Amino acid sequence: KNQVEQSPQSLIILEGKNCTLQCNYTVSPFSNLRWYKQDTGRGPVSLTIMTFSENTKSNGRYTATLDADTKQSSLHITASQLSDSASYICVVSLNSGNTPLVFGKGTRLSVIA
Amino acid sequence: GAVVSQHPSWVICKSGTSVKIECRSLDFQATTMFWYRQFPKQSLMLMATSNEGSKATYEQGVEKDKFLINHASLTLSTLTVTSAHPEDSSFYICSARDLVVLTFGAGSRLTVL
Numbered sequence: 270k271n272q273v274e275q276s277p278q279s280l281i282i283l284e285g286k287n288c289t290l291q292c293n294y295t296v297s298p299f300s301n302l303r304w305y306k307q308d309t310g311r312g313p314v315s316l317t318i319m320t321f322s323e324n325t326k327s328n329g330r331y332t333a334t335l336d337a338d339t340k341q342s343s344l345h346i347t348a349s350q351l352s353d354s355a356s357y358i359c360v361v362s363l364n365s366g367n368t369p370l371v372f373g374k375g376t377r378l379s380v381i382a
Numbered sequence: 383g384a385v386v387s388q389h390p391s392w393v394i395c396k397s398g399t400s401v402k403i404e405c406r407s408l409d410f411q412a413t414t415m416f417w418y419r420q421f422p423k424q425s426l427m428l429m430a431t432s433n434e435g436s437k438a439t440y441e442q443g444v445e446k447d448k449f450l451i452n453h454a455s456l457t458l459s460t461l462t463v464t465s466a467h468p469e470d471s472s473f474y475i476c477s478a479r480d481l482v483v484l485t486f487g488a489g490s491r492l493t494v495l
Contacts, residue, residue, distance in 0.1 A: 303484065312388070312475050312486035313426075358426070360484070370416070370484070374425040 271296045273361050275373035282380055286349055290376045292342040292359035300362040300369075304333050304344050307356045307375070316344070316357075349380045384410050386478045388487030395466055396495055402462045403490045405476030411456035412478035417449070420473040420489075432459050466494040 273294045282288050294302070301320045305313035317326045317333040319342070326333050330353075332345045346353055359373040385408040395401050405415055414433050418426040430446075432438040432453035440446045448470075450462040459478075463470055471494045477486040 305486070310473070310489070310491070312386075312477075312488045315485065318482075356425075362484075369414070369479075370428075372426055372428070377423070 271361075271363065271371045273359055273371045273373040275357075275359050275376050277376060278374070279377040280379070282349055282378070284349060284351055284380050284382050287345065287347050288349060288378065290344045290346075290357050290359075290378070292344070292373055294340050294342070294359075294361045294371070294373075296340075296361040296363055296371050298364040299337065299340075300364040302333075302335055302342050303360045303362070304331070304342075305358040305360065307358060309355070313358055346378075349378075351380050351382065354378060354380045384478075384480075384483040384485040386412075386476065386485045386487040388476055388490055390490055391488060392491040392493075394493045394495065397467055398465055400462055400464045401466055401492060402460055403474055403476075403492075405459045405461070405478065405487050407457045407478040407480075407485070410478075410480050410483060412459075412480055413456070414479045415453055415459040416477045416479070417451060417459075417461050418475045418477070420475060422473075426475065429461075463492065466492070468494045470494050 276291045303318045304316040307313040319335045330347045335342045356375040358375045361371045387406045389404045417429045429444045430438045430440045438451035453459040475489045
């Protein structure tokens with residue numbers, strides 16, 4: 270069964286600290302993996318997209334990693350800011366099939382002063 | 383970059399009326415559009431997948447006669463909530479996909495009185 274599991278479910282960190290969010294998947298055949306940030310009451314916004322051959326991709330203070338062998342991805346946030354408070358969603362695309370996208374349930378991050 | 387416009391961003395209606403939400407891809411042609419529903423502090427729930435010119439594929443438990451989806455062109459999909467009731471109050475989000483890009487709309491908040 271194609272699944273995407275994210276951990277932790279929620280996280281609270283102090284402003285300025287770093288954190289890492291995890292995404293494990295059992296999707297096959299794999300096409301790509303995307304990380305989105307969703308602010309409360311808004312639609313998700315793309316942070317990174319990674320294909321099978323990519324190990325690391327950065328977008329400002331966000332760095333995503335992908336290990337296609339272990340089927341794991343992480344999103345590292347450096348020097349967190351209050352505006353980083355949001356839900357972070359991992360989405361994996363299949364290479365075929367009628368349901369091409371599998372969504373994780375997200376990690377809710379709260380950055381506090 | 384790819385932009386998806388969703389309209390209206392919020393709507394309040396009386397119980398028993400129907401509400402239409404539009405989702406437009408502004409600068410790319412979307413072969414597939416997705417509709418989601420999201421309750422407060424919960425993850426996105428896929429409602430249906432629509433391909434241009436064909437009938438939408440609904441997820442299990444989603445009433446196709448209540449949530450009418452039309453995808454008449456490569457840049458426009460609409461979701462109509464028919465005979466809305468207070469329990470239909472939610473945040474509805476669309477996303478549009480071409481070969482590579484998956485972009486979300488900003489969401490539409492529906493409140494049924």
